[in-house]
Amino acid sequence: MIICDDLRPQIGGKMKQIPMLDLKREYEYMKADIDAAIRKCLDHQKWILGPEVKELEDKIAEYIGVKHCIGVSSGTEALVLSLRALALKLKGKEYFDKSDKVITTPFTFTATGDAILRAGATPVFVDIDPVTYNIDPIEIRKYLTRNSKLKTQNSTHVVGIIPVHLYGQPCNMNEIMKIANEYNLFVIEDVAQAFGGTWNGSKDSPQKLGSVGMAGTFSFFPSKNLGGFGDGGMISTNDDQIAEVARMLLKHGGKDKYNVDHIGYNARLDTLQAAILLAKFKYVDEFNERRQKIAEVYNQELSGIKDIILPTPQLSNPSTPYFTDDHVFHQYTIRVNNGKRDELMRYLKDKCVSTMVYYPVPLHKMKVFEGRYRMNGDLKESESVVHDVLSLPVEPLMGKEMIMKVVETIKEYFKISN
């Protein structure tokens, strides 16, 4: 049996583990900036809402092109707080009612659906586009058309949509915003996996993800394209009221901590995390480009393998303007046909190549959502894709040799299995 070496992969050595991500290596690359940022915090000792939090909020607001960014304790809290702020704005109530429905994808991390429940509303799962794995606007429209016919018999109504830019690939925001405007729905973009991504829906004015909908929510979980040294998140919005309420909710629910207005949280972004994120922010565009270059190599080298479907920049609707450089490859995810995914995964593991399955279970099949969701149609694309997807290592600092080792091992498997 081959023993994989868990140390940092170095080509030339024998069977070094190729990790999905190598945060130690990234730290070494940025060490001077990160150490200086931490040192600054040690000097000033302003651990709660220190100056770095506002500095990061302002920098990211400028980068994304929105009026407000609000630092919070995680991407999950960013979703919950945005939804709660919208309940207060739209209904004047602390929480949504169960009869308020929010459309989202079942093929995402649990937090997207869970946040809808925590805000009091009911998630409606709508199937994905089988090409991009993102929520399919055609299916959203189908659901809304059917729902408006039913509306008179049943008092439920749809209040919003949460599209998730899965794996770093933008959803079709032109269509989603068009539908939202027609049906008077809010849109919260879940940008947890797509920091720095752009929507080029209109060629003249590309927009950073998180500035297209009414709000955007980001995660700074360590493995994200912009990741901290712990949990963290952010809300982006041009809406003054959402920003104001979110700022209240993140610190117990009031402008005045000792005389509060709403049921709030302790959901502040740590000063220390903000300082580290500020240091890492300097590198985010470079790292996203590195991810895109790695994806290009995978695309070239893996094309032509019969049982693999590569991530594709094409949306199912070819009339939508779309450019390949939109995808920031938080994950490089292939689809493995003919039930070979798990066997390929095991083969790669034996050869010291890490892979991951994002996600093995669609949200509507999880116990937590039992009896708490609605669905549109049979969600067959989401139910099928969970058996086929496989994410390959995308460490922005990985060299060509390591990428080629992944490629060669995959090719080896297919020669063996054919």
Ligand SMILES: Cc1ncc(COP(=O)(O)O)c(C=O)c1O
């Ligand atoms: C799509 C999506 N939404 C929300 C979240 C939640 O972010 P966090 O882990 O920072 O709470 C994640 C994180 O994995 C995510 O991938």
